[in-house]
Amino acid sequence: MHYPDRGAVIRLGARLAVSGGRASLARLVLTALGVALATTLLLLAAAADPAVRAQQRHTAWQHTTGGPAGERDGGDPLLWWLSSDGVDGRELTVLRVAATGPDSPVPLGLGHVPEPGEVYVSPALAELMGQLPADRLADRFPSAPAGTIAEDFLAGPDDLVAVVGFTEPAMRRLDALEVHEIRTAPPPHQFADFLRICLAVGAVGLIMPVLVFVSTSTRIGAARREQRFAALRLAGATPRQTTLLVAVEAGAAAVVGAALGVAGFVAARPWVARVEIDGHRSFVEDVRVAPALLALVVVAVPALAVAAATTGLRRLRISPLGVARRAARPRPTSRRLLPLLAGSAGFVATLALAVRDGGIGLLVPVMATFALMIYGIVAAGPWFTVLAARAIGRLGRRASALLAGRRLEDDPATGFRAVSGLVLAVFVASVFSGVTPALLDGTPSGSHGVAGEDALVVGLPPATSPAAATAALEAAAGAGSGPGVVLRRDPDPDRPLGDPAVGRSASTVVVACRDVPVLDGLAALGAARGCPAGGSAWLDLALETPRLDPAPYTAAEADALPAELLVVETDGTPATTDRVRTAVLRAVPGATPRLGAEVDADGDRRLVQLNRLVNAALAVTLAIAGCSLAVAVAAGIIERRRPFALLRLAGMHLGELQRTALLEAVAPLVLIALASAALGLATSAVIVRVAAEVPWRPPSVGYWLNLAGGLAVAVVVAAAALPLLRRTTAPSAVRFE
Amino acid sequence: MSALLEAVGIHRSFGATPALRGVDLAVDEGEVLAVMGPSGSGKSTLLHCLAAILRPDAGEVRYAGRRIDDLNEHDRTVLRRESFGFLFQFGQLVPELPAVENVALPLLLGGARRSEALAAASAWFERLGLDGLQDRRPGELSGGEAQRVALGRALVAEPAVLFADEPTGSLDSLAGERVMELLVDTARARGTTVVVVTHEPRVAAYADREVIVRDGRCTTPIGAR
Numbered sequence: 001m002h003y004p005d006r007g008a009v010i011r012l013g014a015r016l017a018v019s020g021g022r023a024s025l026a027r028l029v030l031t032a033l034g035v036a037l038a039t040t041l042l043l044l045a046a047a048a049d050p051a052v053r054a055q056q057r058h059t060a061w062q063h064t065t066g067g068p069a070g071e072r073d074g075g076d077p078l079l080w081w082l083s084s085d086g087v088d089g090r091e092l093t094v095l096r097v098a099a100t101g102p103d104s105p106v107p108l109g110l111g112h113v114p115e116p117g118e119v120y121v122s123p124a125l126a127e128l129m130g131q132l133p134a135d136r137l138a139d140r141f142p143s144a145p146a147g148t149i150a151e152d153f154l155a156g157p158d159d160l161v162a163v164v165g166f167t168e169p170a171m172r173r174l175d176a177l178e179v180h181e182i183r184t185a186p187p188p189h190q191f192a193d194f195l196r197i198c199l200a201v202g203a204v205g206l207i208m209p210v211l212v213f214v215s216t217s218t219r220i221g222a223a224r225r226e227q228r229f230a231a232l233r234l235a236g237a238t239p240r241q242t243t244l245l246v247a248v249e250a251g252a253a254a255v256v257g258a259a260l261g262v263a264g265f266v267a268a269r270p271w272v273a274r275v276e277i278d279g280h281r282s283f284v285e286d287v288r289v290a291p292a293l294l295a296l297v298v299v300a301v302p303a304l305a306v307a308a309a310t311t312g313l314r315r316l317r318i319s320p321l322g323v324a325r326r327a328a329r330p331r332p333t334s335r336r337l338l339p340l341l342a343g344s345a346g347f348v349a350t351l352a353l354a355v356r357d358g359g360i361g362l363l364v365p366v367m368a369t370f371a372l373m374i375y376g377i378v379a380a381g382p383w384f385t386v387l388a389a390r391a392i393g394r395l396g397r398r399a400s401a402l403l404a405g406r407r408l409e410d411d412p413a414t415g416f417r418a419v420s421g422l423v424l425a426v427f428v429a430s431v432f433s434g435v436t437p438a439l440l441d442g443t444p445s446g447s448h449g450v451a452g453e454d455a456l457v458v459g460l461p462p463a464t465s466p467a468a469a470t471a472a473l474e475a476a477a478g479a480g481s482g483p484g485v486v487l488r489r490d491p492d493p494d495r496p497l498g499d500p501a502v503g504r505s506a507s508t509v510v511v512a513c514r515d516v517p518v519l520d521g522l523a524a525l526g527a528a529r530g531c532p533a534g535g536s537a538w539l540d541l542a543l544e545t546p547r548l549d550p551a552p553y554t555a556a557e558a559d560a561l562p563a564e565l566l567v568v569e570t571d572g573t574p575a576t577t578d579r580v581r582t583a584v585l586r587a588v589p590g591a592t593p594r595l596g597a598e599v600d601a602d603g604d605r606r607l608v609q610l611n612r613l614v615n616a617a618l619a620v621t622l623a624i625a626g627c628s629l630a631v632a633v634a635a636g637i638i639e640r641r642r643p644f645a646l647l648r649l650a651g652m653h654l655g656e657l658q659r660t661a662l663l664e665a666v667a668p669l670v671l672i673a674l675a676s677a678a679l680g681l682a683t684s685a686v687i688v689r690v691a692a693e694v695p696w697r698p699p700s701v702g703y704w705l706n707l708a709g710g711l712a713v714a715v716v717v718a719a720a721a722l723p724l725l726r727r728t729t730a731p732s733a734v735r736f737e
Numbered sequence: 738m739s740a741l742l743e744a745v746g747i748h749r750s751f752g753a754t755p756a757l758r759g760v761d762l763a764v765d766e767g768e769v770l771a772v773m774g775p776s777g778s779g780k781s782t783l784l785h786c787l788a789a790i791l792r793p794d795a796g797e798v799r800y801a802g803r804r805i806d807d808l809n810e811h812d813r814t815v816l817r818r819e820s821f822g823f824l825f826q827f828g829q830l831v832p833e834l835p836a837v838e839n840v841a842l843p844l845l846l847g848g849a850r851r852s853e854a855l856a857a858a859s860a861w862f863e864r865l866g867l868d869g870l871q872d873r874r875p876g877e878l879s880g881g882e883a884q885r886v887a888l889g890r891a892l893v894a895e896p897a898v899l900f901a902d903e904p905t906g907s908l909d910s911l912a913g914e915r916v917m918e919l920l921v922d923t924a925r926a927r928g929t930t931v932v933v934v935t936h937e938p939r940v941a942a943y944a945d946r947e948v949i950v951r952d953g954r955c956t957t958p959i960g961a962r
């Protein structure tokens with residue numbers, strides 16, 4: 001007894017793969033496309049985490065901590081004053097530094113601590129300085145840039161950063177921090193950590209519909225292929241040889257797909273780097289995958305495709321007698337819910353632990369349990385399909401309902417496979433749509449209720465004199481601002497307010513009553529509460545709805561108090577606000593002017609960006625899932641063209657046949673998609689409560705419209721394959737092969 | 738002369754339905770045996786058990802004195818490939834491969850070099866009156882031509898036993914007779930044992946001996962040779 005060499009079987013498999021006609025070609029092309037898509041998405045998902053981590057690492061210096069002057073002895077501390085500014089509608093980070101001796105730490109890899117008046121800027125800021133008039137940007141700095149900051153200290157290529165050298169006395173007046181060591185590792189509990197959890201969960205959710213697409217593609221023309229394998233078995237092929245033939249066919253497509261996928265990843269990197277993470281684009285070189293991980297993905301995805309194809313074959317008992325009998329599988333029972341329940345419980349537990357321990361250590365278990373939940377949906381799908389089948393069998397009165405119900409009940413796994421991609425997409429969409437509204441709603445507004453969106457709120461350095469504040473107001477007016485007021489620090493922060501029950505926060509400032517009418521927000525408060533003429537009032541800026549309480553200072557006494565904030569009205573245009581900022585900064589170096597709209601948007605921006613990212617990912621997922629449904633419905637029709645043709649010959653109308661095929665797709669889709677949506681929203685509630693610790697809010701109307709719209713589109717997609725029935729069930733189709 | 742192929746008390750059921758209920762049968766080397774019987778009598782099941790496609794639930798099947806019903810799937814496949822040939826009514830050609838490669842398939846799967854396998858396969862085209870059709874796909878052949886290609890594939894590995902299940906069932910009488918003549922003539926010339934299942938007396942007439950399967954049991958017809 002001699003054994004054939006594998007090479008001959010592999011060559012035979014390759015020949016069968018390329019000479020199998022249109023169905024075979026379609027299967028190969030779609031499998032390759034699916035694998036390419038899966039590879040690209042997996043690599044992008046794998047690259048997202050390093051990109052986020054790189055940003056965290058690059059900007060770790062911004063989280064440098066130090067102490068007030070004299071807190072720590074020894075060494076030459078670096079005097080450090082980090083402030084946030086804005087220009088042209090973008091955020092500008094300004095670091096003011098002064099060395100106190102030769103051993104002062106050197107910031108941002110500059111080689112030396114900038115001398116007083118010396119300025120270093122990021123490349124993006126240098127470019128912007130060249131584009132904008134000096135009075136909008138360049139005049140804020142004491143000199144022209146002496147050099148640029150290295151990429152290692154920038155969040156991304158669009159990051160606007162300036163490092164300005166100051167004198168030590170000037171920095172002491174700012175009450176600057178004394179820094180002995182500049183931070184190089186990101187601190188825990190950053191928004192980026194939450195983003196990484198979301199990206200990890202999203203990546204898992206994104207990949208599953210793609211794998212479903214690959215699996216569906218490998219099933220095209222399955223019946224004919226199984227007949228072919230039976231013929232091969234009759235000619236003497238062993239089961240192992242048959243498996244090898246299937247593996248060669250799927251493997252050839254998968255290898256081509258994996259190569260295309262890597263090319264797709266390389267091509268997509270610059271585009272992905274443009275996606276803003278935490279407000280900034282990434283450097284293209286940060287969107288990368290470790291070589292070992294790249295190798296793993298490139299090997300694992302084709303291996304998965306081959307495994308999907310050969311597993312499908314193993315479920316068949318291909319005998320030399322021809323028709324491959326499907327290995328009997330037990331009717332799905334409610335026990336199929338167990339993986340879903342286990343995954344859900346595990347997800348809650350690992351998420352809680354991840355949040356408690358800082359997020360990242362348990363990222364893999366969070367991903368794994370989320371993947372188990374998704375597997376749970378796939379495992380429970382056939383059981384739900386049986387429920388749908390029984391429902392249409394019970395409720396339907398036509399032959400189409402009877403046929404569709406019986407077929408779904410007979411083979412619920414196949415019925416579910418067609419809709420599984422969409423079901424998973426609905427689940428993932430529901431999770432993210434349920435998370436973002438609550439987080440957006442839970443983000444506290446950073447603006448002061450007294451200032452409108454177009455008002456510039458200027459934080460003043462601690463030792464700003466009343467005269468300097470007044471000079472800043474005049475400079476702002478000269479640069480085109482509207483009216484403005486000075487909010488002052490109360491020298492007696494422990495004095496109780498008029499109504500002791502209200503309490504007072506550290507954000508309580510003093511405002512002269514004559515200034516109250518200047519700002520609309522203050523005027524409204526003054527009208528409501530009354531503010532004694534010639535007197536002053538306390539204003540607690542920490543309250544969501546600010547209130548005025550009479551303060552025991554005359555207006556003249558209030559004018560002599562240290563200035564804390566300036567609020568000046570602007571017309572809201574970038575040109576005016578930039579000029580006003582420049583004027584204020586020249587008057588009070590170290591001030592932090594922020595536009596009300598910027599302060600408001602600051603908290604929301606990250607989540608809006610996350611939402612945008614999620615929506616883009618979901619659009620891709622839904623498109624892939626829609627393709628899976630179309631392919632599955634078309635493949636199902638082609639596979640059963642003979643029995644359908646016989647039914648037509650027996651007198652069944654084409655319309656009734658089309659209703660049968662449509663019902664088979666739509667009934668499980670609607671039932672399971674709704675169950676998936678409910679589970680997704682429940683999962684989002686868990687994430688919101690556990691990870692973000694804010695109350696859950698139901699998704700916006702847009703989500704419900706999208707859900708209804710998505711299901712409607714799915715029905716249309718399924719219906720788009722129905723014209724195939726007319727052609728494939730023509731009487732001539734009965735006599736094929 | 739000892740039997741080349743032997744079934745001893747074999748039983749086989751499909752679920753609760755018995756197909757064979759204790760069949761004893763011996764086929765001599767070089768013999769052409771016709772197995773007849775009405776539809777559903779169990780004759781195809783008997784052939785599948787003899788050919789090591791199906792395993793009997795009870796009883797033994799021996800080939801060349803060796804028990805084959807207890808072989809594993811791989812060994813039975815190799816046995817079928819190297820010692821048995823098959824000619825069925827339908828579905829035995831691979832539609833993606835040209836006729837010559839269909840014939841060469843058992844040799845290729847058995848590890849023969851491609852050139853040798855194709856040369857051996859081509860030789861059968863002349864013998865079977867199919868010259869010039871080597872490169873045609875199964876879909877481009879008539880029913881009789883396709884069945885002769887299948888006969889070539891069944892014989893190319895020079896099997897000791899050829900199993901044929903309703904080999905002319907899908908052919909008109911003329912094409913059927915052509916196939917049977919070729920089958921029996923080639924088998925006799927090479928000393929190949931043939932077991933042919935049929936319900937057509939005209940096909941059975943080509944055999945040296947007939948047995949009848951009825952209700953899962955095997956009998957010899959009255960006046961049989």
